[in-house]
Amino acid sequence: MADGSTGRTVRVLVVDDHPVVCDGVSTLIRRAEDVSVVGSARTAREGVDLAGALRPDVVLLDLRLPDLPGAQTVPLLRAAAPDARVVLFTAFEDRNALSAALAAGAHGCLLKDVTDTDLVAQLRLAAAGRRVLDPRLNGSAPAQLQARLFGLSLSRREYDVIRSAATGRTNPEIAEELGLTRNTVKTYLQTAMHKLGARNRVEAIRRAQQEQLL
Template sequence: MDDHPVVCDGVRALVAGTDIEVVGSAGSARDAVVQARALQPDLVLLDLRLPDMLGSEALPRLTAVAPAAKVVIFTAYDDHAALSAALRAGAHGCLLKDVTDTDLVAQLRRVAAGVRVIDPRLQESSGSLLQARLFRLSLSRREYEVVRLAATGRTNPEIAEELGLTRNTVKTYLQTAMQKLGARNRVEAVRRAQEEQLL
């Protein structure tokens, strides 16, 4: 599931002639959920950034409608902060889009066999780089989580429910995060967080 048709076409070409069959593709998370429900795939390649939500947000929706599917995050962002969230959400693997054709097929076969596959470059970079960026901006983990959820369009009450916080606490975290990011409102805070490669 990728919003760039060239990526979908490329994956089809890479697995052509192997025992892996591409049964569908989608350009948005919502479309992916509809297709997953109908097609019941064994394996889903999920982009980290889709037009309507992050891969980490889409993942539980996919597994809810296709519980047997193994979901692999397929991303160009080797240090993206949402990678760890996707893994916590139950991704069966994380692969970078620059894998060679043989590597991709081999890794997908491993995932299908039940092996958790993570590109070694991701293991080295994702968690430590995020921590370094949060430290540099003086953002706490909670402030980061609130901004991350705000970036997905959630309201303060929805964020409060998801994180188990009161609405006032969410508001306070958001205000302090805005100050640290030099933002005047939540839209600017999200934009600044994206510029800092936190989202």
């Protein structure tokens, strides 16, 4: 479906140390019959335990938790509930923490001031396997971004591959998203790593973040 609906109830787990956030999410999606909050957790470790027990479709994860940072929590959540989509849910535009969590395998990021319609639509898209990212979190303005790419000799396609890799997508997933072959994605990734002076994709993502490309 065009709206990303999965045709069944999207089960959401909220991991946030502020109880009002879970209540707020429940309130925002109360009118959607196909999306519901099935649980909430105050800490990363509690969230991992609940994710394993509840097997939600989407985990809304606060970028800042008292026990573990987002970059460490994301892999634990994905291991506990491999089919769940982990979406960062934050009020802070902390690019370092955000990039680290995306590089660790998060499937996107939303800001906490989303409206009810936006949140429901994004949760549906996430559950359907789509990348979700609040447009306000995108990189620099087009002209500035183009200037940075030119300075690094990066092509737009190489940048697109690195940006997708930063969301935790595998090469086959990037190929599907960008309409490329797997070998072409591999080639773009290798050339991008070379131009960024990186030995692997994690270093490439970090270097791209340092260059304010992500």
